[in-house]
Amino acid sequence: MFIFDFEENKEKVDQFIQFMDKNRQMKGVLLPVLQEAQNKFGYLPKEILQLISSHLGIPTSTIYGVATFYSQFSFVPRGKYSISVCMGTACYVNGAADILDEFSKVLSINLGETTADRKFSIIETRCVGLCSDAPVVTINNQVYTHFKKSDVKHILSLLP
Amino acid sequence: MKIFINDKLIHVEEGTTILEAAKLLDIKIPTLCHLHLHDIKFINKQASCRVCVVDVEGYDQLLPACATPCKEGMKVSTDSYRAIQARRTIVELLLSDHPNSCLTCAMNLDCELQQLAHDLGIRRIHYEGETHKEPIDNNSYSIIRDPNKCILCKRCETMCTEIQTVGALTDIGRGFFTTVGSAFNRPMNETTCTFCGQCLAVCPTGALTEVNNIKRVWQAISQDKYVVVQTAPAVRVALGEEFGLPAGTPITGKMVTALKRLGFKQVFDTDFAADLTIMEEATEFVNRVKSGGKLPILTSCCPSWVNFMEQQFPDMLDIPSSCKSPHEMFGALTKSYYCEKTGLKPEDVVVVSIMPCVAKKYESRRAELEGADGHRDVDYVITTRELAIMIKETGINFLDLHDSDFDNPMGESTGAGVIFGASGGVIEATLRTAYHMITGDELADTQMEFQSLRGLKGIKTASVTIMDRVFNIAVAHGLGNARKLLEGIKSGEYEVDAIEIMACPGGCIGGAGQPYHHGNMEILEQRIAGIYSEDRSKHKRRSHQNEYVQLLYRDFLGEPGSEKAIDLLHTHYTPRPRL
Amino acid sequence: MNIKELTQIREQQWWELIKRLNEEPFKYHIGDGEISLKGEEFKLQQRIALRNIGIINPNKIEEYIATGGYFALARALENEPKEVIKTIKDANLRGRGGAGFPAGRKWEAAAYHETDEKYVVCNADEGDPGAYMDRSILEGDPHTVLEGMALCGYAIGASKGYIYVRAEYPKAVASLITAIEQAKAHNLLGNHILGSDFHFDIELRLGAGAFVCGESTALMESIEGKRGMPRNKEFRTTERGLWGKPTVINNVETLANIPPILTKGAQWFKEIGTEKSSGTKVFALVGKVQKPGLVEVPMGMSIYDIVYLIGGGIPKGKKAKAVQTGGPSGGCIPSHLFDTKVDFESLEAVGSIMGSGGMVVMDENDCMVDIAKFFLEFSVDESCGKCTPCRIGNKRLLEILQRLTLGEGEISDLTKLENLSRVICQTSLCGLGQSSPNPVLSTLNYFYDEYKEHAQDKHCRSGVCKALLRYEINDRCVGCTRCVQHCPVDCISGSIRERHYIDATECIHCGECFKNCPVNAIDVF
Ligand SMILES: Cc1cc2nc3c(=O)[nH]c(=O)nc-3n(C[C@H](O)[C@H](O)[C@H](O)COP(=O)(O)O)c2cc1C
Ligand code: SF4
Ligand code: SF4
Ligand code: SF4
Ligand code: SF4
Ligand code: SF4
Ligand code: SF4
Ligand code: SF4
Ligand code: SF4
Ligand code: FES
Ligand code: FES
Ligand code: FES
Numbered sequence A: 001m002f003i004f005d006f007e008e009n010k011e012k013v014d015q016f017i018q019f020m021d022k023n024r025q026m027k028g029v030l031l032p033v034l035q036e037a038q039n040k041f042g043y044l045p046k047e048i049l050q051l052i053s054s055h056l057g058i059p060t061s062t063i064y065g066v067a068t069f070y071s072q073f074s075f076v077p078r079g080k081y082s083i084s085v086c087m088g089t090a091c092y093v094n095g096a097a098d099i100l101d102e103f104s105k106v107l108s109i110n111l112g113e114t115t116a117d118r119k120f121s122i123i124e125t126r127c128v129g130l131c132s133d134a135p136v137v138t139i140n141n142q143v144y145t146h147f148k149k150s151d152v153k154h155i156l157s158l159l160p
Numbered sequence B: 001m002k003i004f005i006n007d008k009l010i011h012v013e014e015g016t017t018i019l020e021a022a023k024l025l026d027i028k029i030p031t032l033c034h035l036h037l038h039d040i041k042f043i044n045k046q047a048s049c050r051v052c053v054v055d056v057e058g059y060d061q062l063l064p065a066c067a068t069p070c071k072e073g074m075k076v077s078t079d080s081y082r083a084i085q086a087r088r089t090i091v092e093l094l095l096s097d098h099p100n101s102c103l104t105c106a107m108n109l110d111c112e113l114q115q116l117a118h119d120l121g122i123r124r125i126h127y128e129g130e131t132h133k134e135p136i137d138n139n140s141y142s143i144i145r146d147p148n149k150c151i152l153c154k155r156c157e158t159m160c161t162e163i164q165t166v167g168a169l170t171d172i173g174r175g176f177f178t179t180v181g182s183a184f185n186r187p188m189n190e191t192t193c194t195f196c197g198q199c200l201a202v203c204p205t206g207a208l209t210e211v212n213n214i215k216r217v218w219q220a221i222s223q224d225k226y227v228v229v230q231t232a233p234a235v236r237v238a239l240g241e242e243f244g245l246p247a248g249t250p251i252t253g254k255m256v257t258a259l260k261r262l263g264f265k266q267v268f269d270t271d272f273a274a275d276l277t278i279m280e281e282a283t284e285f286v287n288r289v290k291s292g293g294k295l296p297i298l299t300s301c302c303p304s305w306v307n308f309m310e311q312q313f314p315d316m317l318d319i320p321s322s323c324k325s326p327h328e329m330f331g332a333l334t335k336s337y338y339c340e341k342t343g344l345k346p347e348d349v350v351v352v353s354i355m356p357c358v359a360k361k362y363e364s365r366r367a368e369l370e371g372a373d374g375h376r377d378v379d380y381v382i383t384t385r386e387l388a389i390m391i392k393e394t395g396i397n398f399l400d401l402h403d404s405d406f407d408n409p410m411g412e413s414t415g416a417g418v419i420f421g422a423s424g425g426v427i428e429a430t431l432r433t434a435y436h437m438i439t440g441d442e443l444a445d446t447q448m449e450f451q452s453l454r455g456l457k458g459i460k461t462a463s464v465t466i467m468d469r470v471f472n473i474a475v476a477h478g479l480g481n482a483r484k485l486l487e488g489i490k491s492g493e494y495e496v497d498a499i500e501i502m503a504c505p506g507g508c509i510g511g512a513g514q515p516y517h518h519g520n521m522e523i524l525e526q527r528i529a530g531i532y533s534e535d536r537s538k539h540k541r542r543s544h545q546n547e548y549v550q551l552l553y554r555d556f557l558g559e560p561g562s563e564k565a566i567d568l569l570h571t572h573y574t575p576r577p578r579l
Numbered sequence C: 001m002n003i004k005e006l007t008q009i010r011e012q013q014w015w016e017l018i019k020r021l022n023e024e025p026f027k028y029h030i031g032d033g034e035i036s037l038k039g040e041e042f043k044l045q046q047r048i049a050l051r052n053i054g055i056i057n058p059n060k061i062e063e064y065i066a067t068g069g070y071f072a073l074a075r076a077l078e079n080e081p082k083e084v085i086k087t088i089k090d091a092n093l094r095g096r097g098g099a100g101f102p103a104g105r106k107w108e109a110a111a112y113h114e115t116d117e118k119y120v121v122c123n124a125d126e127g128d129p130g131a132y133m134d135r136s137i138l139e140g141d142p143h144t145v146l147e148g149m150a151l152c153g154y155a156i157g158a159s160k161g162y163i164y165v166r167a168e169y170p171k172a173v174a175s176l177i178t179a180i181e182q183a184k185a186h187n188l189l190g191n192h193i194l195g196s197d198f199h200f201d202i203e204l205r206l207g208a209g210a211f212v213c214g215e216s217t218a219l220m221e222s223i224e225g226k227r228g229m230p231r232n233k234e235f236r237t238t239e240r241g242l243w244g245k246p247t248v249i250n251n252v253e254t255l256a257n258i259p260p261i262l263t264k265g266a267q268w269f270k271e272i273g274t275e276k277s278s279g280t281k282v283f284a285l286v287g288k289v290q291k292p293g294l295v296e297v298p299m300g301m302s303i304y305d306i307v308y309l310i311g312g313g314i315p316k317g318k319k320a321k322a323v324q325t326g327g328p329s330g331g332c333i334p335s336h337l338f339d340t341k342v343d344f345e346s347l348e349a350v351g352s353i354m355g356s357g358g359m360v361v362m363d364e365n366d367c368m369v370d371i372a373k374f375f376l377e378f379s380v381d382e383s384c385g386k387c388t389p390c391r392i393g394n395k396r397l398l399e400i401l402q403r404l405t406l407g408e409g410e411i412s413d414l415t416k417l418e419n420l421s422r423v424i425c426q427t428s429l430c431g432l433g434q435s436s437p438n439p440v441l442s443t444l445n446y447f448y449d450e451y452k453e454h455a456q457d458k459h460c461r462s463g464v465c466k467a468l469l470r471y472e473i474n475d476r477c478v479g480c481t482r483c484v485q486h487c488p489v490d491c492i493s494g495s496i497r498e499r500h501y502i503d504a505t506e507c508i509h510c511g512e513c514f515k516n517c518p519v520n521a522i523d524v525f
Helices: A010-022 A030-041 A046-056 A060-069 A089-093 A096-107 A151-158 B018-024 B081-096 B112-119 B155-163 B198-202 B214-222 B239-243 B252-262 B270-291 B303-312 B326-342 B359-363 B384-394 B415-421 B425-439 B479-491 B522-537 B547-557 B563-569 C003-021 C061-066 C071-078 C081-091 C103-112 C133-140 C142-156 C170-185 C216-223 C252-264 C266-270 C303-310 C344-349 C368-382 C388-405 C412-427 C431-435 C438-446 C448-457 C482-486 C512-516
Strands: A081-086 A120-125 A137-139 A142-144 B002-005 B008-011 B035-037 B042-044 B053-056 B075-077 B143-145 B170-172 B179-181 B208-210 B226-231 B266-269 B349-355 B380-383 B459-466 B469-477 B498-502 C028-030 C035-037 C119-124 C160-165 C201-206 C247-251 C280-287 C293-298 C320-325 C331-334 C358-363 C471-473 C522-524
Touching (some): A010 A046, A030 A046, A046 A060, A060 B170, A089 C280, A089 C358, A096 A120, A096 A151, B002 B018, B042 B155, B053 B081, B081 B112, B081 C388, B155 B198, B155 B479, B214 B226, B214 B349, B214 B380, B214 B384, B226 B326, B239 B384, B252 B384, B270 B326, B270 B415, B270 B547, B326 B349, B326 B547, B326 B563, B349 B384, B380 B384, B425 B459, B425 B498, B479 B498, C003 C061, C061 C142, C071 C081, C071 C252, C081 C103, C103 C142, C103 C247, C133 C142, C133 C170, C133 C280, C142 C160, C142 C170, C142 C252, C160 C216, C170 C201, C252 C266, C320 C368, C331 C438, C368 C431, C368 C438, C368 C448, C388 C412, C388 C431, C388 C448, C412 C431, C412 C448, C482 C512
Parallel strands (some): B226 B349, B349 B380, C280 C358
Antiparallel strands (some): A081 A137, B002 B008, B053 B075, B170 B179, C280 C293, C320 C331, C471 C522
């Protein structure tokens, strides 16, 4: 679906290879390497997983197995704005499910999906540790506390 | 230490599991995920299915017998109401996410889950809900993967990763929707899989099965085709198991009769081609020795091993022998030599191979093995198990069949051709003939049984002196052992002149197309014994003594290694670095 | 660096700290070498693990030293490692990560095994939704964790430590990175710590979004770079843990208790709390409570005191229904049992667990079937999928609960819930599965009537299970048509200025009509 352009990402790929070389000796290096890849490229391109495989000598299948275990990793690029609704207990009892529904309705996408223009994705998190200010919504790195369902449209309209 | 199981006292050594201890007392605890194949160091100790849970005094939890070590004074009850109920619930849960389509499943009556449901008297599944709806992968020529039947025991993964060191399989995702599959969940033919099939040999359910070619063979027989069949050496020591005979019982004669009854025009023997392989391979070996060519030479009759080498050791492709595998040589000859002799047209002839192997299904489709005019050397490969089904399907009363002989000119074989079926056999057969080629003499009967190259040890070595030159020989079975050996050669740890490698434990007798052994490794030993006793019963035990092979060279091929032989009987390899 | 220089820093920085704090005298109470926070809500609390939170600047190691930080380590290094173990054992410090296993005994077991390498792991994967005790310690007082780990390393003979921290806590990660750098620069980590022969390094590893990685063996698998699936419990981790070596794994809060215990002595600690549960426990008091927040109280305080005296009771004059402790592994304690003491044994006796310290207050607007479903959803999402009872069993439990909340349940489902829950508890491989049915079992036990209503009467008394709601228009209707305009499925009919009617077969129970009726003419059942 998404083709990863090596040329366009040449610099990032080089930096990433350097990262792998630098940490080659680290025991259990696979997870930090995947985290670096996710941070650098925003998702885990298939091509990068193959690069990791040949660079670290770990079968691609193993890498894929590890990557699919952890919910932090994504195999498709996320939207420009990643809207994450906290569904932890405190937020849940304070109405987080309604907020999630509202985002879903307004953006016409389901949880875990990205809008066609790749602007918004909706994900859920479990407890970001701000329970006393529940419910909590995080958009990229911006945290919104005491969030209300009625805030949804307004917040979305503020995002360029 | 002493422990009590169901109030019976038993003394066990430290490290013994409750399951092992119970076995000593003849107490059966049901298991599913657990599998321990001592001889090949395969152990699947996931403790994940929880079917084997037992009650241990002092614990609220029920403990998995397969992975709980005995402790001094432990009081275990394997048949408490609580434990039995829990086991039953667990099996019900497994079945609640299962297609339960036994009647049409390749594992019907061979399935460990089915057996378990039977043994526990499951009559109703109390829990229902969402089930797996994964696509079935039937894209390869060898293996069908139906993730919906998988119970996540991970035996296949352990086999592929730890024993075969291929690492084609992994578990994907987590939680309820975890599946076992390949990288990016691609079809098996787009992965590093070598098609050894050992994963399906240990799979307790129908989640991994072989591609079934029975229908195609029936079609060929029923059409106006001249269908010839050949049977591999390992088949004859295992086929009987499907009809209730002990493993290793020789049933060659009955098998030939059965094949004739099934409607095959000619029933030939792959062992004949094995003898031929030896002629070619020994020649290649002797030539390399004489001309100072590349050593060691590696055998190449195992297609799974060839795959493995092409993928994982692309830099070593100059050392294996260029010989095709015996059944492929046979196919090539059928469509040339045999057709020439009989006046048949190659396009009217269909070659069916009956093999202990699922890799050969894939092999028969390799582009390298396509004949000049586009025909395939071998048209269909079916396994020992598939043959058994065909026999049962036809209603042949197998056990009552009389014996018949293979047809000629491609039915005679020597003992050397027979031992191809067991690990160590190919190299032993090569030595018997190479000795003759170098010295002009024959190895004495007593000298030609290389005991140190036989058996289930992972890597076996021997040294042979021929005309003052010492030849070091190594044998590996299982791809993990092969890897160890090849890496040892690269690093200089092993200095060898000739190597035999087989992908399956014990060689082809342990192939993935053989009747399921369900963890009983004695079956492999018995098949091996069957192979060597057949060898001993032959009055000719050296390939070069095979009269029909001699005739073939005289009439058709010329010399071993002749241009025609190279054209028909040899192949080449291509690097296919892994994904 | 040696103890003399450490003392110098302490004396000098103490006055700097006091000077800074004195700028906000209404916030801090400064006593003889002790600083505490002022405020009503702190009166009933006793802060040990949180002693420095909100007081020191976490990014300045000097302020930690000023309050006596790293002196426990300095003194320990002058004595035998077994002295450290003895003190922790005598103090009866039990693990704060959930299971309550005595830390001293764990350390002793690891010290006993002789190998070339051992590891100390700090479990900072705090995954219980509704709990954030560890985050506040990591962010507000990272050095106490480092010191606790170094002490553990010295006690058991390890020279390497890992902190496995949730990736969702970026501030905590930053704070730890700074703290480790500073500690290294001050020779409080690294080689020859404080001039001794003790070497200890700490490496950070980030989680990647898997709750089960909080389970100790799954956490180790994850550090090893694998799928975070729990290992079968054949060996104790103190014998074979990380990379097969003896390993002590402790929770953040457990470690934060180590330096004060070594400083003030086992006896001091033992006198706090109850006989079997010494010391204090931090709770994240959240949900339907006036003053949510972190509280640290002596073990043995009653739930009532925490919710009402510290938390200020339930907002909007509502009635409390239950308190949920222990997160997805815990249970719901109904309000009539609010005099239950919070300590390991008492909570277990009422069918819940201490857990890591989440305490979620629920009022009459919370549906207990829905709450059980919420926790089950969590467990199903987070199950690693390794073992059958947890992988499939929890899914089936959840499906039964879903049916109940949709009005598709049957009374026999309640027996099924109970039977299946027991099997899952008894046969699962790790703590997640062994405890995931607890929310179901405890609510079934205390709120059976609510379950029965859902199953039999298709009724949800809290009005949470929308599918079970019935909307009806009563005689107060003035025919304003406002409800008609808001109904998304057009199932309200009636002429203007006449009584309206709802077609119950079409209604999707969205509640829009109810919210918009100006005269409260719509009843909800
Ligand atoms: C599913 C599961 C999740 C857990 N999550 C955590 C966690 O986030 N933090 C934690 O400290 N302990 C967690 N634990 C408990 C740990 O397994 C372990 O008991 C604890 O870290 C030991 O430290 P302690 O003795 O200091 O409490 C979890 C256990 C289970 C079964
Ligand atoms: S895998 Fe076994 S239980 Fe499942 S359908 Fe096939 S035979 Fe039946
Ligand atoms: S066993 Fe039962 S289900 Fe199966 S074929 Fe016979 S009658 Fe049908
Ligand atoms: S056939 Fe062999 S190589 Fe392929 S997945 Fe199975 S075990 Fe691995
Ligand atoms: S495919 Fe077969 S062997 Fe592999 S995990 Fe599934 S059931 Fe087990
Ligand atoms: S060892 Fe024999 S049965 Fe196994 S893959 Fe090779 S050729 Fe096939
Ligand atoms: S209980 Fe659940 S989380 Fe634990 S091992 Fe089993 S499936 Fe995984
Ligand atoms: S609850 Fe919603 S769907 Fe039902 S009548 Fe009212 S507005 Fe219409
Ligand atoms: S909004 Fe209320 S008053 Fe108006 S028509 Fe509807 S029920 Fe009647
Ligand atoms: S539950 Fe939402 S922040 Fe904790
Ligand atoms: S529940 Fe909100 S911070 Fe945890
Ligand atoms: S056989 Fe023991 S857990 Fe599966």
